[in-house]
Structures are given as structure tokens and as C-alpha cells.
Amino acid sequence: MTIAASYAEFAAREARGVSPGYERLALAVSRDEELLALLGTLPPDKRQPNLLFGVVRWLDGPVADPAAFRDFTMANWSAVEAELRTRATQTNEPGRCAVLLPVLVALPQPLALLEVGASAGLCLYPDRYAYRYGAHLLGAGEPVCECAVTGTAPPSRLPEVAWRAGLDLNPLDVTDPADVDWLDALIWPEHEHRRARLRAAAAVAAAEPPLLVRGDLVDDLPALAARAPAGATLVVFHTSVLYQVPAPRREAFAEQVRGLPGHWISNEAPEVLTHDGLPEPPGEALYNVLALDGRPLAWTRSHGQAMTWFG
Known part of the structure; x- marks a missing residue:
């Protein structure tokens, strides 16, 4: 599955009806060739939506608005990438x-x-x-x-x-x-x-x-x-x-x-x-x-x- 398809699937099957904000973000990322290219430089287990969105929240970035999320992520990619590479989705629900x-x-x-x-x-x-x-x-x-x-x-x-x-x-x-x-x-x-x-x-x-x-x-x-x-x-x-x-x-x-x-x-x-x-x-x-x-x-x-x- 491509990175774009994985974000679209996350939006449709995991976030829809559960998190409107993450549904919007995941769909936006799935259509963003520049952001997808950056994610493509990461190991496969570091590209997932939960990890990306969690890291941006951890860095006090915006997740309510896809445009603001994109601006923050692109402007701070070195910090985002460093956290993505060292952290893991450890949702302890x-x-x-x-x-x-x-x-x-x-x-x-x-x-x-x-x-x-x-x-x-x-x-x-x-x-x-x-x-x-x-x-x-x-x-x-x-x-x-x-x-x-x-x-x-x-x-x-x-x-x-x-x-x-x-x-x-x-x-x-x-x-x-x-x-x-x-x-x-x-x-x-x-x-x-x-x-x-x-x-x-x-x-x-x-x-x-x-x-x-x-x-x-x-x-x-x-x-x-x-x-x-x-x-x-x-x-x-x-x-x-x-x-x-x-x-x-x-x-x-x-x-x-x-x-x-x-x-x-x-x-x-x-x-x-x-x-x-x-x-x-x-x-x-x-x-x-x-x-x-x-x-x-x-x-x-x-x-x-x-x-x-x-x-």
C-alpha cells in the first residue's frame, strides 16, 4: 500500500465518525505530494498517521486545521523528522x-x-x-x-x-x-x-x-x-x-x-x-x-x- 493510500484508509476506516480532525488531516496528507515525499524518506514503520499527528501535537503544532498543520510540519520538518525517527506509537489506552x-x-x-x-x-x-x-x-x-x-x-x-x-x-x-x-x-x-x-x-x-x-x-x-x-x-x-x-x-x-x-x-x-x-x-x-x-x-x-x- 502506498503512503497516500494508507493515509486515505486511516481517514476512512479509523478516523471517520471518531475524530473529524484527524479525518481531515489524513485526507489532506494523502493528497499532498510534497509531504508524502518527505514521509517516504522515513522507514516504513515511521510513516503512520498516528505517529505523525502525535509528534506534531507533542511539538505544540496545530492539528485542527490542515493548512496550519502543513505549514508547521514543513517549516519544522527537521524537528518533526527527528521525533518520528526516535519515537513510536505506544498508545496505552x-x-x-x-x-x-x-x-x-x-x-x-x-x-x-x-x-x-x-x-x-x-x-x-x-x-x-x-x-x-x-x-x-x-x-x-x-x-x-x-x-x-x-x-x-x-x-x-x-x-x-x-x-x-x-x-x-x-x-x-x-x-x-x-x-x-x-x-x-x-x-x-x-x-x-x-x-x-x-x-x-x-x-x-x-x-x-x-x-x-x-x-x-x-x-x-x-x-x-x-x-x-x-x-x-x-x-x-x-x-x-x-x-x-x-x-x-x-x-x-x-x-x-x-x-x-x-x-x-x-x-x-x-x-x-x-x-x-x-x-x-x-x-x-x-x-x-x-x-x-x-x-x-x-x-x-x-x-x-x-x-x-x-x-
């Missing part, structure tokens, strides 16, 4: 816990959670957040993760977590204001509810910072998994991470995680991991496939805002 919860509570308790691509580790606290599934409220306090559920009953309890750890090439420190500010910059501009949720989740995590290990998802996974306590069910999980990993490494990871004791929860776009016989998605938007041990269970939206259970 605690709302994703809402779609993981029905699977987590169905496993033998207590759990030893190991998140791959953990960013700052905010999705390692599903037992500490509150949830609203339609009219059904579960848990107390902040943040509240809201999710529309179709095809299954919402969970009726929270999981028991005995151990939590994360693996990431560049783990972020939830106690470092600069790292939390970068996570804030990755949130889409209209999404004040997500911004508030991020800050509330960061406060939860900062009170008991997670074990985060800098490492590779294939080479360093077995050693970290071996640190999980006996008597707890190991759960290796990840959401919207593997699209950033080259296909051969994805396959090596899948083989590696299948060989570990415990369970594997994946929540990735349908083209990232192969699943046979998937039903049609509920709409034209971009959906992830939630799967347990390689068995697909549901369509989910990328920020955890909705899930549609299969059959």
Missing part, C-alpha cells in the same frame, strides 16, 4: 481492558499478566479499573472504561491479579511526566474522555508501578514469563502491537507464545494474525479480532469502545 475483561475473568484465577508491547503498562491493571457495559457498572472509582457489548453478557466480576509485567522495546515510565505527556499527545484531539481516562489510569499505575522490561517480544519473552509466580495462570496478551512487527517475527512470536504454559490473548487487526472463517465485521470501520489461544472470539474496536461476540 486503558479502555482496551474492557474488551479483554470477559476473557480474563473466564480463566483460572489468580492471573499472572504479561503484556507484550506494554508501553507504560496501563493495561496491566484490569482489576483496578471500573467498567460500564451499557447500563451494567462493574467496579468502582476511576477510570471508568466504557464498552458497548453485543452477543455476550458483560462480565459480572473483576479478575484476580497476582503478578503483572510488561515487555517493550522502549518501556515508558508512568511516574515520568514527560512520558505521560507523550501518551497524551497520542490521544486524538477531540477525545477528552480518553485524556481524562489516561490521567486516572496513570495515577493508579504510579501508586504501584508495574514491572516493565526492555526487550524483544521473541528473544526476551521466555525469561520474563519464567518470572511469573507458581500457582497463578500465566496470560500473555497484546493489543494493536503486532502490526508494527515484520511478518516473520510475528510468526516466531506466535510459535514462542504457544509453547509457554498458560494462555495467550491477542487483540489485533484481522490481517495481522491469520484466523480462518471469520464472520463479516459489524461495519466499515477498522476492527480487531479478539482471540484466546489462537481461537477468534469477537470483533473489537481499537480503543476498547465496542465488542461484538461471535455466535
Whole structure:
């Protein structure tokens, strides 16, 4: 897919109806030959819309108006390029816990959670957040993760977590204001509810910072998994991470995680991991496939805002 096509697809499938500002920006970039040429000088994993828009926001650039965005980006390209080359999209959306919860509570308790691509580790606290599934409220306090559920009953309890750890090439420190500010910059501009949720989740995590290990998802996974306590069910999980990993490494990871004791929860776009016989998605938007041990269970939206259970 060309860079122009990837921005047009982002506008149509991810931003439309979710972020009018980013839909406008992505369409403008998709038609801007000069900006596309600059993006073309970057490695493929550094060209994506979320990263570009997040970097411009991080640099206090304008994202509400495409013309102002273009002027800022072109005038400050050296600074934008430097950030693009060193940063990664590490969207640490605690709302994703809402779609993981029905699977987590169905496993033998207590759990030893190991998140791959953990960013700052905010999705390692599903037992500490509150949830609203339609009219059904579960848990107390902040943040509240809201999710529309179709095809299954919402969970009726929270999981028991005995151990939590994360693996990431560049783990972020939830106690470092600069790292939390970068996570804030990755949130889409209209999404004040997500911004508030991020800050509330960061406060939860900062009170008991997670074990985060800098490492590779294939080479360093077995050693970290071996640190999980006996008597707890190991759960290796990840959401919207593997699209950033080259296909051969994805396959090596899948083989590696299948060989570990415990369970594997994946929540990735349908083209990232192969699943046979998937039903049609509920709409034209971009959906992830939630799967347990390689068995697909549901369509989910990328920020955890909705899930549609299969059959």
C-alpha cells in the first residue's frame, strides 16, 4: 500500500465518525505530494498517521486545521523528522481492558499478566479499573472504561491479579511526566474522555508501578514469563502491537507464545494474525479480532469502545 493510500484508509476506516480532525488531516496528507515525499524518506514503520499527528501535537503544532498543520510540519520538518525517527506509537489506552475483561475473568484465577508491547503498562491493571457495559457498572472509582457489548453478557466480576509485567522495546515510565505527556499527545484531539481516562489510569499505575522490561517480544519473552509466580495462570496478551512487527517475527512470536504454559490473548487487526472463517465485521470501520489461544472470539474496536461476540 502506498503512503497516500494508507493515509486515505486511516481517514476512512479509523478516523471517520471518531475524530473529524484527524479525518481531515489524513485526507489532506494523502493528497499532498510534497509531504508524502518527505514521509517516504522515513522507514516504513515511521510513516503512520498516528505517529505523525502525535509528534506534531507533542511539538505544540496545530492539528485542527490542515493548512496550519502543513505549514508547521514543513517549516519544522527537521524537528518533526527527528521525533518520528526516535519515537513510536505506544498508545496505552486503558479502555482496551474492557474488551479483554470477559476473557480474563473466564480463566483460572489468580492471573499472572504479561503484556507484550506494554508501553507504560496501563493495561496491566484490569482489576483496578471500573467498567460500564451499557447500563451494567462493574467496579468502582476511576477510570471508568466504557464498552458497548453485543452477543455476550458483560462480565459480572473483576479478575484476580497476582503478578503483572510488561515487555517493550522502549518501556515508558508512568511516574515520568514527560512520558505521560507523550501518551497524551497520542490521544486524538477531540477525545477528552480518553485524556481524562489516561490521567486516572496513570495515577493508579504510579501508586504501584508495574514491572516493565526492555526487550524483544521473541528473544526476551521466555525469561520474563519464567518470572511469573507458581500457582497463578500465566496470560500473555497484546493489543494493536503486532502490526508494527515484520511478518516473520510475528510468526516466531506466535510459535514462542504457544509453547509457554498458560494462555495467550491477542487483540489485533484481522490481517495481522491469520484466523480462518471469520464472520463479516459489524461495519466499515477498522476492527480487531479478539482471540484466546489462537481461537477468534469477537470483533473489537481499537480503543476498547465496542465488542461484538461471535455466535
